[in-house]
Amino acid sequence: MDVVGLLFRELWLMILIFLVIFAVGTALVLTLKKTYTSTASVYAGVGQEYAYQARVGTLTERGQTLESDAVAQSEAAILNSLEVKRRAVEALGAAGVLGPDAKGTPSEQAAAAVKAIDGGLGVGVTPGSAIISVSYDAGDPERAATVLNAVIDQYLVQRRELFRDRAAPAIASQRQEFERELGDADSAYETFLRTNNIGDFATAKATLAATYQTTYAETLSVRAQLSQASQRLATLERQLARQPAEVVLQQDLNVEAQNQILTLRTQRETLLARYTEDAQPVRDIDEQIRQIQAYVATGTTVGAREVRTGPSVIFTEIETTRINAAADRDALRARLGALEGQLDRLRARQAQLTQLESTNANLAGNREVLTASIREFQQRESAARADSALVAAGADNVNVIERAQAPTKGKSLKAPLLAVVFLFAGFTALCIGLLRVFLRRGYPTPASVGRTLQMPVLAVAPVKTA
Numbered sequence: 001m002d003v004v005g006l007l008f009r010e011l012w013l014m015i016l017i018f019l020v021i022f023a024v025g026t027a028l029v030l031t032l033k034k035t036y037t038s039t040a041s042v043y044a045g046v047g048q049e050y051a052y053q054a055r056v057g058t059l060t061e062r063g064q065t066l067e068s069d070a071v072a073q074s075e076a077a078i079l080n081s082l083e084v085k086r087r088a089v090e091a092l093g094a095a096g097v098l099g100p101d102a103k104g105t106p107s108e109q110a111a112a113a114v115k116a117i118d119g120g121l122g123v124g125v126t127p128g129s130a131i132i133s134v135s136y137d138a139g140d141p142e143r144a145a146t147v148l149n150a151v152i153d154q155y156l157v158q159r160r161e162l163f164r165d166r167a168a169p170a171i172a173s174q175r176q177e178f179e180r181e182l183g184d185a186d187s188a189y190e191t192f193l194r195t196n197n198i199g200d201f202a203t204a205k206a207t208l209a210a211t212y213q214t215t216y217a218e219t220l221s222v223r224a225q226l227s228q229a230s231q232r233l234a235t236l237e238r239q240l241a242r243q244p245a246e247v248v249l250q251q252d253l254n255v256e257a258q259n260q261i262l263t264l265r266t267q268r269e270t271l272l273a274r275y276t277e278d279a280q281p282v283r284d285i286d287e288q289i290r291q292i293q294a295y296v297a298t299g300t301t302v303g304a305r306e307v308r309t310g311p312s313v314i315f316t317e318i319e320t321t322r323i324n325a326a327a328d329r330d331a332l333r334a335r336l337g338a339l340e341g342q343l344d345r346l347r348a349r350q351a352q353l354t355q356l357e358s359t360n361a362n363l364a365g366n367r368e369v370l371t372a373s374i375r376e377f378q379q380r381e382s383a384a385r386a387d388s389a390l391v392a393a394g395a396d397n398v399n400v401i402e403r404a405q406a407p408t409k410g411k412s413l414k415a416p417l418l419a420v421v422f423l424f425a426g427f428t429a430l431c432i433g434l435l436r437v438f439l440r441r442g443y444p445t446p447a448s449v450g451r452t453l454q455m456p457v458l459a460v461a462p463v464k465t466a
Helices: 002-009 011-030 068-079 082-092 094-101 106-120 141-162 168-195 201-242 256-272 280-297 313-392 414-438 446-453
Strands: 036-044 051-053 062-065 121-125 131-138 246-253 304-311 398-402
Touching: 011 414, 036 068, 036 141, 068 121, 068 131, 068 141, 082 094, 082 106, 082 141, 094 106, 094 141, 106 121, 106 131, 106 141, 131 141, 141 398, 168 313, 201 313, 256 280, 304 313
Parallel strands: none
Antiparallel strands: 036 131, 036 398, 051 062, 121 131, 246 304
16 A cells, blocks of 8 residues: 555656657657558368388388378468469569568568568468468558469469379489490390200290199009010910911821722622622622621721821911010000100209299299389379479379469457557656656555554654755
8 A cells, every 4th residue: 555655655756657658659649550460271181192102012002191180280380381482572573572662672572571471471271171261461452462372372382392203203213224234134044944955944844743743644554564575475375385386287087998998898799790799709709798888897907197287377377466465564564664755854954943943933033023113103203203293293192272362351450559659658668657656765654663663653743855
């Protein structure tokens, strides 16, 4: 309460200071002109420039992209960059930005124009939204819209240059290096195939395996046939050993005694025509007939008189079959020997291919990897050229939703500034009053004397003028 009472003693001083400061501030505020704010909005969607892509690897493999609000913040930072403002000043000229207030040398004007754009440009984003709000304040509505549109145009140019793919020359150089390495790998692989007498390794190995299986199966079949032919030949030889080489073709028997009997009987019949049966000639012939019949009855009168022999048909047939069987057996033996030789050569060739398989895999793998890399870099190079062309043509993820228009209404800060001046003048006057109160020497009131000295004040005398 002592302080409040003392402030009332300085009331006229504080009023004077308040009126002076308020008058000066009001005069300055009244000199301010209206400000016109031009607005525009830009859509900044998620594009491929905000998606991670490995420099090497599959072209279709892409990483996680940024959220829409993060993309909008990034694009807002580009839009609000100093380079975009400089480009806008270069496009419009310092006079186009500053208007009639442009003064000084060209460099000074350019610096002042950049500073004016930097101070008047406002860029804002909303969390979770891909829309960028842009505004520019100027004293002239047409100039505000023109400058803001120039800033947006230069922002589009700047971001296209910023996101332009600069990897195409490096990709082309790397592709050419891969092509050179592929040529060396092709030469080494061709030399390897030619040296080892191989047309195509996989085909040669598959053909060799199929040929080995076929030859092995044929070898087993020939061995079975050879065993069959050997057994057949042995059987034919045993049968041939039991057959005579020659047999009797024709045999003439000795039947002279029977013929004599017949002759004697014929003679007896002739004699009977002239003699009786008791006649001596007839009895003589009968005696001869009895003697000869008795001789025939002994069984020694019939025998081979003439025998003709020749080769046996069965023996000849068996011999012929044996000869054919022996020829078949020998042919099968020769065929089996040839097949076993082929199997040995096939096994040796398979062993050689097995030894060469690792070398072939390395050489073929190098060629495949280089071929895939060349194809990948060709796709990247084509995609980079196409992407650069599309970006240069304006096909990107940023679109201007609303361009700046000249505002019809301006805004003035006179009222809030007058309130600020009023508060500042009052605060300054109060501070000066408090300063005088606390800098006053002595005890300003009887109560302060009693509190300070801890003694009761009994009387107060007026101050005598010195």
